[in-house]
Amino acid sequence: MQNLLSRRISANLLVFSVALLLATIGNFNFWSDFVHAVGGFSLARLPLLAGSFAIVVLLFYALLMPFSFRFVVKPALIVFLLTASASAWFINEYGVVIDKAIIQSLFETDTREAAELLNWRMLLFVALTGGLPSLLVARAQLRFPQGARGLAQRAGTVAAALALSTVLLVLMFKTLAPTVREHRELRYLLTPTNAVQALNGYLHNRWSTPVPLQQIGRDAVKGKHWAGQTKRTVTVIVVGETARAANFSLNGYARDTNPRLASEQGLINFARVQSCGTATAVSVPCVFSGMTRERYDDTRAKHQEGLLDVLKHAGLRVLWRDNNSGCKGVCDRVEFVDVSSPGAGSRHCSEDECYDEDLLEGLPALIRQSKQDLVIVLHQKGSHGPAYAHRYPAGFGRFGPVCTSSEFETCTRESIVAAYDNTILYTDSFLAETIALLRKAAGESEVDTSMLYFSDHGESLGENNMYLHGAPYLFAPSEQTHVPMMLWMSDGFSQRFRIDRACLQARRDQPLSHDNVFHSVLGMLNVETAVLNPKLDLFHACVRN
Ligand SMILES: [Zn+2]
Known part of the structure; x- marks a missing residue:
């Protein structure tokens, strides 16, 4: 272990590993609902399920890649891991959907109410599924691609991941499109994009000042x-x-x-x-x-x-x-x-x-x-x-x-x-x-x-x-x-x-x-x-x- 940690690994590989981890441990509920939504598990559906998993991993990879810079990548990955772990706990334990409303209640309840939500089992779960990987991320010795070539390499990786997931999406569109349309709740189960979306929506509501209604055509x-x-x-x-x-x-x-x-x-x-x-x-x-x-x-x-x-x-x-x-x-x-x-x-x-x-x-x-x-x-x-x-x-x-x-x-x-x-x-x-x-x-x-x-x-x-x-x-x-x-x-x-x-x-x-x-x-x-x-x-x- 010590040996493994002391060896320098490429930042790219670390980002990919975290994407893989987020797609699996952060998303048990998503995948179980997804399998249900496409009609249950069967050998014939294996290519569809594997393809969908690949799409999610590739999208997470593309989402995380822009953070792949020295001093930025580790805190960012740790935030994603902990958020995903905590979201997964809440979804699992309370069957909640992660949306604007839940973020709002998280920010706006008093500390006593918030404390009620926290308990030892939760801390243990988050420590194991979010904390442990975070520790590994924190300890990792990283190599970063340098200069203009490094930038091009990152951009190329994002483009390739997006292109590959698009190809997979097109190939499986006939099945995926109606599934996602009929099961909109899947959107709220995919962690941590649900948390990012919800936080974004919450902040938008919170900070945007109410705009008065603009009248038009009063002269009609x-x-x-x-x-x-x-x-x-x-x-x-x-x-x-x-x-x-x-x-x-x-x-x-x-x-x-x-x-x-x-x-x-x-x-x-x-x-x-x-x-x-x-x-x-x-x-x-x-x-x-x-x-x-x-x-x-x-x-x-x-x-x-x-x-x-x-x-x-x-x-x-x-x-x-x-x-x-x-x-x-x-x-x-x-x-x-x-x-x-x-x-x-x-x-x-x-x-x-x-x-x-x-x-x-x-x-x-x-x-x-x-x-x-x-x-x-x-x-x-x-x-x-x-x-x-x-x-x-x-x-x-x-x-x-x-x-x-x-x-x-x-x-x-x-x-x-x-x-x-x-x-x-x-x-x-x-x-x-x-x-x-x-x-x-x-x-x-x-x-x-x-x-x-x-x-x-x-x-x-x-x-x-x-x-x-x-x-x-x-x-x-x-x-x-x-x-x-x-x-x-x-x-x-x-x-x-x-x-x-x-x-x-x-x-x-x-x-x-x-x-x-x-x-x-x-x-x-x-x-x-x-x-x-x-x-x-x-x-x-x-x-x-
Ligand atoms: Zn319409």
């Missing part, structure tokens, strides 16, 4: 086409989920996924629309923010009003009905209804969730009874994966055989695509039902009605071995960013606002994006405000004065 008013108004207007904005344009037969897809919308007279289908992001949490706030994709800033969007606020300033009543996982802050100041949990006897719900038609429940009565002009946002569950087959009622299983599992490796690509196509078929029906409801309301309740539909982002279905969505925008394949968008207006609506349908129809193949939505909704409803940019308003050139 109804324009001249509202003058002499005799009928109320009802505008429905359908925010789709994970629907990709390529699988709509309206856009040329070989399977007939749009039988109902195809026969919808006067429907305008915009064929070339790009999303703002590749995930709901980016696209939804972005599309309502009025910022373009290039200028979009998540933090600014959180503290600034958006489209729905501007519509309110103009005197419209705005409602958000949600069958998804909330509105990501964009509906904070408008009426909100959550229809996603199976309530008492709703006819559109299965045991666990509700189909999108539930969004239309009670809408005719609401339209009849409201005294104001309405803008109603319907936030679909749409084609959310990986369990596509759960997104539509029995009557919509036209394409098949379908993959009924969230574990993609048990399904063929064709069966995954078939299940996905059935979700588009169901969305086709949902949109047609929405239009039917609005057409009926226009006839019976004497209102002018319209519907704008767009999806938040697309989906990969096995192209280049990619699945699901959320790829960094720069590298995202078009399957994830090319989204459907369509518009329907009652005759009364287009006449009132003097909208030239043929002019819009002629723009159907123009390149458009989520950037256009904010300005086009204001333009369509003839809302006058300084925040409306006519260059991004689809209707600007198509309104006759």
Whole structure:
């Protein structure tokens, strides 16, 4: 032992050893949950498990490498080892997840409460799994690569580790993507990245000063086409989920996924629309923010009003009905209804969730009874994966055989695509039902009605071995960013606002994006405000004065 310690070893080797150690002893719980999440241990899954282990080791290695300098590396490795050991204890002993809240309670409880958490068994555990390796790290005699070559060597090591883990990730993507998506808790179990993330989140909350809400479009008013108004207007904005344009037969897809919308007279289908992001949490706030994709800033969007606020300033009543996982802050100041949990006897719900038609429940009565002009946002569950087959009622299983599992490796690509196509078929029906409801309301309740539909982002279905969505925008394949968008207006609506349908129809193949939505909704409803940019308003050139 003494001999071993007195020999100089390369700092690189020490860092790799610690990465290996962190991946194993710090993560018993992570691996046991992971094995469970991929369907249990078996010989056939050995390559998957070994590959996943290699990814974690390589990522930790890349994460630790930047600390590999004299006077820095030892304290850093010791902090990581002790943090990992303590986190592992808490996860194991209390089943807690390491998140912002736990860090907060750690920092903000009084010493008596904190002392209760510490005990001899814990100290022993941390001493053995964190302290002992730390001691070895402290005693190690290290060699460091020198000068510019040394820097290049470190950078090369980080790049190689990241490249290798990316290759492994791509090879196992079909299995890993749905597993990680379905088991988000795994994120909080991976130690010590969970602790780093949690500490970061805690400090961010702690030190950032509350920012007052920035109002926009306070000047918004109804324009001249509202003058002499005799009928109320009802505008429905359908925010789709994970629907990709390529699988709509309206856009040329070989399977007939749009039988109902195809026969919808006067429907305008915009064929070339790009999303703002590749995930709901980016696209939804972005599309309502009025910022373009290039200028979009998540933090600014959180503290600034958006489209729905501007519509309110103009005197419209705005409602958000949600069958998804909330509105990501964009509906904070408008009426909100959550229809996603199976309530008492709703006819559109299965045991666990509700189909999108539930969004239309009670809408005719609401339209009849409201005294104001309405803008109603319907936030679909749409084609959310990986369990596509759960997104539509029995009557919509036209394409098949379908993959009924969230574990993609048990399904063929064709069966995954078939299940996905059935979700588009169901969305086709949902949109047609929405239009039917609005057409009926226009006839019976004497209102002018319209519907704008767009999806938040697309989906990969096995192209280049990619699945699901959320790829960094720069590298995202078009399957994830090319989204459907369509518009329907009652005759009364287009006449009132003097909208030239043929002019819009002629723009159907123009390149458009989520950037256009904010300005086009204001333009369509003839809302006058300084925040409306006519260059991004689809209707600007198509309104006759
Ligand atoms: Zn989404």
